[in-house]
Amino acid sequence: MKNARLITVLAALFVMCSVIAQEKSIDLFSVPLSNPSSRGKLVIDQISGSIHVEAYEGNEVVIKASFESEKRHYKEKNKHNGMKRIEGSSMAISAEEKNNVVQVINEQWNKVTNLEVKVPKNFSLKLSTVNDGNISVKGVNGEMEISNVNGEITLESVSGSASTDTVNGDITVYFNSITKDANMAFSSLNGDVDITFPSSLKADVKAKSDMGEIFTDFDMQIAANKPEVNKNNSSGTYKVKIEQWVRGKINGGGPEMLFKTFNGDILIKSK
Template identity: 25%
Template structure:
């Protein structure tokens, strides 16, 4: 009997949630700006539109005939998200608080993206061959199979980035105030490197001629910035962590 009652409660709870998707054309759009207090997951798809996945909760009985309002703006999507086109930029603002579900978004892989999680939330992107700017307050940043240019910055959190290849068009900057940085580059990447950690160590398996080894990776004192080149130099890549190790790996 108890199991039946629990199952009934779960059924009722699930029944109060209605899956909702929101789509918006990206015709004439060159950049998407996303602001969210919770986390964001961005993936690629083949359509020239943004697809936002969400769960819409049924309106409580007492709220019938009313609409939810948020301090960050008006919900013009029906899923607690504000979307507005401004010139060649599409603004996406998550109006719900930092304890809401992670925002899941699908975009074309070539679209430029700026994303900020202002409170507690991590950012995750995969498969983009475009410019990405990702900032968090408390939360990690994970970028997989990207090309850049990349600007990634967090006050508290780890940054993990795997490059498919590295765009030479603009500098790359990866900064964590408190947290490790782990970056994987194709072994033939031409780059000018600036590496610095104030309270940590720097490890790499790139051949930048430092003699001390640790598990097949060279360890470098992090007290000063290290400026060096790989593959005869190329795009500027900066990796900085105030408190945390830096790992620069060959992919």
């Protein structure tokens, strides 16, 4: 099928199992694109482990993995009448390509799987992980949607646009260039948000840190916080509040750039 290719690692292959038993890091597979001359997209959504994506000069998606020790759901003292436990070496990772969208499916629920992926430079990304890992991207030019729960997010020398969020971890992004008129958001609960933009950035900034500070070396025009009035005639209530958000304009304003953390600092830098 020209527009859809499925590449699967089969756990039943004895040779593959033997290699896995001896090595903690292996090359999985390369996924060709339906249209290599057009922009593609990588989608990874996994439970445990890190994801590292790096741009290269090729036109396929190349995937490598390393595995940490299996999670033990039993007490070591249970030996089943002296029988020896055989370490599991089965794999459940596959990749599907359709219309230049490559989705990596990781069903290794009992292993921490760290994925290393190479993609063509002009590529969009949708990456997420939950536990035991960080997400990092290097050199990619595209639209990036990155989500983590217990780990950091680092985007190095990227171009395009990004939306990033994590619960426990820092967010660090360095843009070589950005997509014009693209809204972006960077949010952490417990961690610093450190974003570097080109000095030509035009943006409407909305930033908030409950337990930290906000810093910038841009010449930002700060808007005054005006009380927000909510009057309900039917109930007769009149409510006034002032938001904690800092709002401002950089280079006259532009698309909205949202920066948010509860316990950490926000740094909006110019390169």
